[in-house]
Amino acid sequence: MDGRDFPDMLNPVVVREVRQSVRSRAVIVLLMASLLFLVLASGGFGIMQGAWSYAMGEVMALGRDMFMFLQGTLALVMFTGVPLYAAARLAYERQGAQSDLLFITTLKPGAVIRGKLFAAVVVLMLLFTSSLPFLSFTFLLRGIDIPTMMVSLALMFLVVVLLTQAAILLACLPMPRAFQILVAVLVVLPGLLFSWSSFSFAASMGLVQEGIGSQIGTRAFWAGAGTILAVAAALSLGMHAISVALVSPSASNRAFALRIRLTLAWLILLAVPLVWAIHEGDGDILVYPGTFMLGCFALVFPVVCGSPGALSERVRHQLPRARLRRALRFPWTNGFASGLVWSICLGAGTYALLVLVPPLVESTGYIRGTYQEAYAVGAGLLALGLAYGLTARLIRRTLFRRSVPSSLVWALALVLFAILSLLHTAILLATMASQAGTMTRGRISHPLVYFGNPIALADSDNREIYLLFALVWASAMLAVHLPQIIREIAAFRPARPPPPPEPADPS
Amino acid sequence: MRVEVDHLVRDFGRTRAVDHVSFVLEPGHVYGFVGPNGAGKTTTMRIIATLDEPTAGRVAIDGRSVVQNPEFARKVVGFMPDTLPAHADMTVFEYLDFFARAYGLKGGGRRQAVADIMDFANLHGLREKTLRALSKGMKQRVSLGRALIHDPTILVLDEPAAGLDPRARIELRELLRVLCRQGKTVLISSHILTELTEICTGVIIIERGRVLEQGTLTEVMARMSPHLTVAVRIQGDPEALHAAMLESPGALDVRRVGEEVHLDMEGGPDQATRLLHDLVARRGLPVVEFRTEQADLEDLFMQITRGEVA
Numbered sequence: 001m002d003g004r005d006f007p008d009m010l011n012p013v014v015v016r017e018v019r020q021s022v023r024s025r026a027v028i029v030l031l032m033a034s035l036l037f038l039v040l041a042s043g044g045f046g047i048m049q050g051a052w053s054y055a056m057g058e059v060m061a062l063g064r065d066m067f068m069f070l071q072g073t074l075a076l077v078m079f080t081g082v083p084l085y086a087a088a089r090l091a092y093e094r095q096g097a098q099s100d101l102l103f104i105t106t107l108k109p110g111a112v113i114r115g116k117l118f119a120a121v122v123v124l125m126l127l128f129t130s131s132l133p134f135l136s137f138t139f140l141l142r143g144i145d146i147p148t149m150m151v152s153l154a155l156m157f158l159v160v161v162l163l164t165q166a167a168i169l170l171a172c173l174p175m176p177r178a179f180q181i182l183v184a185v186l187v188v189l190p191g192l193l194f195s196w197s198s199f200s201f202a203a204s205m206g207l208v209q210e211g212i213g214s215q216i217g218t219r220a221f222w223a224g225a226g227t228i229l230a231v232a233a234a235l236s237l238g239m240h241a242i243s244v245a246l247v248s249p250s251a252s253n254r255a256f257a258l259r260i261r262l263t264l265a266w267l268i269l270l271a272v273p274l275v276w277a278i279h280e281g282d283g284d285i286l287v288y289p290g291t292f293m294l295g296c297f298a299l300v301f302p303v304v305c306g307s308p309g310a311l312s313e314r315v316r317h318q319l320p321r322a323r324l325r326r327a328l329r330f331p332w333t334n335g336f337a338s339g340l341v342w343s344i345c346l347g348a349g350t351y352a353l354l355v356l357v358p359p360l361v362e363s364t365g366y367i368r369g370t371y372q373e374a375y376a377v378g379a380g381l382l383a384l385g386l387a388y389g390l391t392a393r394l395i396r397r398t399l400f401r402r403s404v405p406s407s408l409v410w411a412l413a414l415v416l417f418a419i420l421s422l423l424h425t426a427i428l429l430a431t432m433a434s435q436a437g438t439m440t441r442g443r444i445s446h447p448l449v450y451f452g453n454p455i456a457l458a459d460s461d462n463r464e465i466y467l468l469f470a471l472v473w474a475s476a477m478l479a480v481h482l483p484q485i486i487r488e489i490a491a492f493r494p495a496r497p498p499p500p501p502e503p504a505d506p507s
Numbered sequence: 508m509r510v511e512v513d514h515l516v517r518d519f520g521r522t523r524a525v526d527h528v529s530f531v532l533e534p535g536h537v538y539g540f541v542g543p544n545g546a547g548k549t550t551t552m553r554i555i556a557t558l559d560e561p562t563a564g565r566v567a568i569d570g571r572s573v574v575q576n577p578e579f580a581r582k583v584v585g586f587m588p589d590t591l592p593a594h595a596d597m598t599v600f601e602y603l604d605f606f607a608r609a610y611g612l613k614g615g616g617r618r619q620a621v622a623d624i625m626d627f628a629n630l631h632g633l634r635e636k637t638l639r640a641l642s643k644g645m646k647q648r649v650s651l652g653r654a655l656i657h658d659p660t661i662l663v664l665d666e667p668a669a670g671l672d673p674r675a676r677i678e679l680r681e682l683l684r685v686l687c688r689q690g691k692t693v694l695i696s697s698h699i700l701t702e703l704t705e706i707c708t709g710v711i712i713i714e715r716g717r718v719l720e721q722g723t724l725t726e727v728m729a730r731m732s733p734h735l736t737v738a739v740r741i742q743g744d745p746e747a748l749h750a751a752m753l754e755s756p757g758a759l760d761v762r763r764v765g766e767e768v769h770l771d772m773e774g775g776p777d778q779a780t781r782l783l784h785d786l787v788a789r790r791g792l793p794v795v796e797f798r799t800e801q802a803d804l805e806d807l808f809m810q811i812t813r814g815e816v817a
Contacts, residue, residue: 008617012608019601020594093593101588101653104556104581105609251560251574312560317575402520 012107013115017089018122026085027123034077034127038134041073042066061143067135068208071152072200074131078124078160079196083167084188086120090171091180094247109248110257113168113240120164124157145213151225152207158232159199163192165239172246223279227272234268237261251312255334259342266346269293270353283358287374290354294378297347298385298454304339305389306409309488311335316495330492336393337488347382354378373460376467380457383470387452388413390477420452508534508569508583508660508692510555515564517550517716524550526716527564532692532709534660537683539703539724540696541808542713548696549589551713552663555694556586568661582610585659589666591646592653595639599630599649602638603656610657620656628652628682644675651682662686664695668702680706700804710804714812724804731807734759736800737770737779739786742793751790755782767796 006015021027045066102112135153138144167188175183215221241261245254270293277285315334320326331342355375392413396404404412451469459466510532517525525547532538540548553559555566557577566573573580592602603624607617625631628648638646647667654662664683668676683706686693697703703710710727712720720727741748748768752761757773772778779799786792 008608008613012605015608016594016597016601016605020596023596101586101606102609104558104584104586105606105657106578106581106611107609249558249560313574314560314577 011111011115011118013112014118014122017115017119020089021119021123026088027126030077030081030085030123031126031130033081034074035130037073037077038070038131041070042134042137045069063138063141064143064148064208066141067138067144067149067152068203070131070134070138071156071203071208074127074135075156075160075196075200075203078127078156079163079199080189080192082120082124082127082160083164083192084184085123086116086164087167087171087184087188090116090168091177094171095177103249110240110244112247113172113243116168117161117165117240120168121161124160124164128153128157144208145211147216148208148212151212151216152203155203155207155228156199158228159195162232162235162239163195165236165243167192169239169243169246172243174246223276227276230268230272234265234272237268238265241265251314253315253318253332253334255307255338255342256332259332259339263342263346266293266350270350274353274357277357277361281361283361286354286357290350291374291378291381293350294347294354295381297343297350298381300343300347301340301382301385302389302392302410302413304343305336305393305413306406307334307336307339308406309336309484311491313495316493319492319494321494326492326494330489333492335488335492337485338492340485344386351375351378351382373463376463377457380463380467380470381454383467383474384452384454387470387474387477388416390474390481392416394477394480417452424453510661510692510694511565511567511570512551512555513565513567515551515554515566516562517547517554517559518562524716525554525561528713528716528718529564530711530718530721532661532694534692535687535690536708537687537693537695537706538709538711539700539707539804540694540711540713541700541703541804542696543812546713546812547716548713549665552586552665552694552696555580555661556584556663557581558586582657583659584661584663585654585657587650587654587662587664587667589669591643592638592650596637598635598637599633599641600625600635602649603630603652606653606656612657620658624652624656627655627685629678643670644672644678647671647675647679648682651679655686660691662691662693662695664693666696666698668697676702700808704804707804710807712808712811719811720807727807731811734771734773735775735779737772737782738764738767738796738798738800739770739794740767740796742795748786748792751786751792752782755785769800 006018049062049065103109135149139146139149170183170188171180173183212221238261241258245258248254248257269289273286273289277283311334319333320329330338331345332338389409392409392415393406395416396406396409396412400412451466452473453466456466457463457470512528512530512532515525515528516523528547528551530538540552542548550559554561555573557573557580560574568580568583571579573584594602597605600621603621604617607620612620625634628651630648630652633641633645633649638649641649651664651667654664668679671679680702683693683695687706687708695703695707704724707724709723710721711718712727720731722730739748739752745763745766745768749761749763752758752768752770755770755772757778758770759773760771762769770782772782776799783794783797786797787794
């Protein structure tokens with residue numbers, strides 16, 4: 001056996017990536033940078049702490065403070081280095097035609113994405129193990145216990161893995177290289193730095209300073225840990241599903257795995273506050289996550305509205321012949337109508353949960369008054385998301401059929417939203433200038449000025465009219481698209497089997 | 508394995524890249540896929556390799572549609588694109604080993620497959636070299652090795668000889684001959700038509716997404732240039748030869764080309780034999796050179812295509 005031979009059971013992409021990582025300059029730089037920062041941080045912290053103790057005549061919890069300092073330093077390298085490394089490698093590979101070659105092997109797109117993530121995790125483990133001597137040294141200095149160190153590092157590991165997944169997802173987006181660099185500089189890097197600062201602050205304040213050792217046997221600790229793990233699992237599942245769909249061949253049924261996994265992530269994300277609400281006997285717990293998820297679905301609609309209507313031959317050949325099975329398969333198959341059915345079902349499910357569950361469980365009444373608000377805002381967001389998506393689809397179909405690909409309907413919806421927002425601002429400014437007397441509490445008294453603006457749903461005085469407008473707009477757009485939806489449903493049939501081969505010529 | 512391409516159509520927006528292309532590839536033959544840039548060769552090849560899906564039409568391997576059975580097609584088709592391996596920091600061994608794993612080869616079978624391919628493509632000396640360090644010809648050999656790693660019975664090679672020096676081209680030609688002897692079906696596109704003439708048994712000429720001509724090389728050439736051209740040189744004044752050839756039966760055109768006289772005539776090799784006998788035995792001309800000439804693939808290509816793209 002070759003000395004570098006890896007077991008067969010390993011994902012080939014992991015094998016390849018690990019082999020490449022071993023000789024990668026980026027990984028070596030990352031490793032050396034983390035070690036250098038840790039050495040400098042240890043030395044610098046020691047000097048600062050010594051000077052502080054001498055000047056103030058007091059000894060602080062040296063181990064704890066040094067751990068926080070080192071973890072923050074290590075987190076900076078990990079939060080920026082690992083996700084960027086994984087995303088840059090994937091983006092580079094996807095530029096050429098060579099990535100296509102992976103998809104004519106027996107490798108599945110999911111294995112490719114998982115392989116990229118696991119390879120990044122291997123690099124992450126390398127950085128962790130190299131930093132362990134520094135981190136464990138802080139334990140000897142007192143002021144911190146082993147459980148606190150472990151939990152804090154585990155949380156950091158989890159966040160870096162999620163950030164890496166997010167970076168991989170961005171790298172899967174079909175973009176020209178210049179645009180990818182722009183996104184990396186303007187979105188990814190600031191996002192990573194923001195995550196690093198937020199994490200460092202939260203971990204330092206919430207975990208390390210409080211200490212975990214005394215809480216580890218409590219129910220509250222495990223409930224919190226369980227919630228974090230469940231939310232992380234749901235996010236991970238969702239990002240993985242979207243990444244896989246982005247790299248899958250367009251002829252395949254991308255929607256199947258994507259929608260199954262997103263539904264699973266949706267179930268997990270709803271189950272967590274539901275369990276909390278039932279456990280605590282407080283239905284209010286559901287209100288904010290439920291409304292947040294409705295907002296997410298409002299963003300899903302414009303994406304779904306960009307799905308092409310016609311099914312590829314490959315997908316049509318996979319459709320079941322039995323009607324019931326085919327009907328059950330419909331929401332899990334590529335297409336505009338099927339995507340609409342799937343997202344409306346999930347959005348309505350979330351809304352139903354938000355409406356039905358809180359009254360069933362005992363409420364503390366703390367935010368009881370916000371139920372009605374949440375119902376209205378949630379319904380309004382869903383209706384507006386649907387209305388923007390369908391309108392953008394209509395605009396694209398009638399005006400930009402040739403110039404804008406259907407996959408960019410979401411961008412058209414965004415442009416439409418921006419235009420309406422500018423219109424609102426212009427009307428507001430014009431009205432302020434000419435009719436200052438009609439203004440009440442800083443708002444224009446006529447509510448229709450804010451039609452189509454989701455933020456206006458927060459205005460309790462005129463919420464009903466905004467909601468009504470959103471519902472009428474969405475219904476009208478649905479009516480416009482109804483013939484197409486019906487056509488798609490009617491065409492949702494398996495392809496005819498190929499004709500039998502002609503009998504051989506006896507002569 | 509037999510490949511049938513039946514009324515294949517592929518549209519990209521309003522552009523029809525492939526327009527009802529039909530042909531059949533028989534096992535053990537090498538087919539040249541010839542056409543100007545933008546003719547639809549790469550698109551057709553990508554559809555056969557399951558990298559793209561047709562707008563209409565069918566590609567079947569031994570009667571099984573590649574659209575309906577992509578997994579089956581991927582096992583039996585080896586595709587070599589016109590781009591070179593991009594994983595610059597991998598060694599040749601790692602690259603082949605990765606694709607062997609990606610095709611599901613395991614344990615001893617995988618190691619054997621990689622070793623066999625290294626033998627076949629003469630890559631042993633390059634085993635530990637990174638792809639970055641390889642010349643274009645070497646990369647082409649690695650790319651061919653990758654396409655062969657899962658022992659496919661059908662090979663689809665897109666411009667494998669592009670940019671190769673004469674030596675690398677000869678090596679590639681030898682490799683393709685060996686594959687042909689192994690009974691593999693090979694579809695190869697190339698701009699270097701003289702290369703194809705030497706290795707191909709069949710040819711498909713495509714332009715603007717449409718097949719203009721196809722068949723065995725002999726058939727196509729016979730169809731495109733039904734007459735025979737004979738070049739003759741004698742010792743002494745070629746004028747006597749010119750006069751004699753003008754009188755020969757079936758002569759269509761006679762012209763002086765330097766010291767030679769070229770005759771376009773109806774008929775085949777029998778007619779040429781009779782002509783030689785007539786010149787030497789009956790007329791007593793001192794013939795020092797007598798050869799028949801046929802149009803090569805390059806002539807055919809220029810004759811058939813107009814250099815238009817879809």
